[in-house]
Amino acid sequence: KNEVEQSPQNLTAQEGEFITINCSYSVGISALHWLQQHPGGGIVSLFMLSSGKKKHGRLIATINIQEKHSSLHITASHPRDSAVYICAVRSMDSNYQLIWGAGTKLIIKP
Amino acid sequence: NAGVMQNPRHLVRRRGQEARLRCSPMKGHSHVYWYRQLPEEGLKFMVYLQKENIIDESGMPKERFSAEFPKEGPSILRIQQVVRGDSAAYFCASSPRQGNTGELFFGEGSRLTVL
Numbered sequence: 529k530n531e532v533e534q535s536p537q538n539l540t541a542q543e544g545e546f547i548t549i550n551c552s553y554s555v556g557i558s559a560l561h562w563l564q565q566h567p568g569g570g571i572v573s574l575f576m577l578s579s580g581k582k583k584h585g586r587l588i589a590t591i592n593i594q595e596k597h598s599s600l601h602i603t604a605s606h607p608r609d610s611a612v613y614i615c616a617v618r619s620m621d622s623n624y625q626l627i628w629g630a631g632t633k634l635i636i637k638p
Numbered sequence: 639n640a641g642v643m644q645n646p647r648h649l650v651r652r653r654g655q656e657a658r659l660r661c662s663p664m665k666g667h668s669h670v671y672w673y674r675q676l677p678e679e680g681l682k683f684m685v686y687l688q689k690e691n692i693i694d695e696s697g698m699p700k701e702r703f704s705a706e707f708p709k710e711g712p713s714i715l716r717i718q719q720v721v722r723g724d725s726a727a728y729f730c731a732s733s734p735r736q737g738n739t740g741e742l743f744f745g746e747g748s749r750l751t752v753l
Contacts, residue, residue: 561742570746571681571729614680625694626742628680 531555534615534629542637547602549632551615554596559618561626562589562600566611574600574613605636642667642732643712644745651720652753659748660712663732670713671742672698672705675727684728687713720752 532553541547551560562574575582575589577598582589586605591598602609615629643662651657663670668689673681683697687707698705702720707713717724727749731742 563744568749571731571744573742573744576741616681625683625686626681628682630680 530630531619531627532615532617532629534613534632536632537630538633538635540635540637541605543606545605545636547605547609547634547636549600549613549615549634551598551600551629552596553598553615553617553627555617555627556620557593557596557617558620560591560598561614561616561618562598563614563616564611565614565631571614602634607636607638610635642730642743642745644728644730644748646748647746648749648751650751650753653721654719657717657720657724657750657752659715659717659728659730659750661715661730661732661745662712663730664734664743667732667734667743669733669735670707671731671733672713672715673729673731675729675747677726681729684715717750720750722752725750725752 535550559576559578561576564572564574574587577589577591586603588601600613612631612633614631616626619627642664645660649657670687672684674684675681685698685705686694689707690709702718704716727747729747730745733742
């Protein structure tokens, strides 16, 4: 079992829909990152969380440390949100190495 | 304030040649991380460097691969005698500080194709 599990693996939705991507992890962490990768493109760091909730534009990230779970939400989704969304955690055992989820491929149809 | 700059964006090499990938971290960042992404796979940690020091190279193959981050200039990931299996996207990330307070900023990646 991977230490970081993302669901769903693939998600297709219509423009305007509310999107939720989940990330569960099994190790003790000091921080969790959500990142975005466009096809053939670079990686953009969206959020770094250690507790609670963060919001940036239409993106919201939450984390529940007790349940070892984080969610990334996209409100009023748009085709330009189509990308791979990656969850990565910084283990307490290593304060710099990240353990990466496999990513969630999101397609938003117009 | 420019982001993390990687070059070249695309590099084609024949088997046996050398590949050099460069990463200029964000201004003020002294921590650099290299990751490799094989086609259809997630990122894998390769090496973590601070200025003039390799902190952790546990993710880097022991042969043919080397990395440096000199006092002046970019960090360089060097792959000697490339093989087809080295074809991948290589991403660099920088951080202003180590540990869980250091948010990571990624470059656009360098895509190596070995013919």
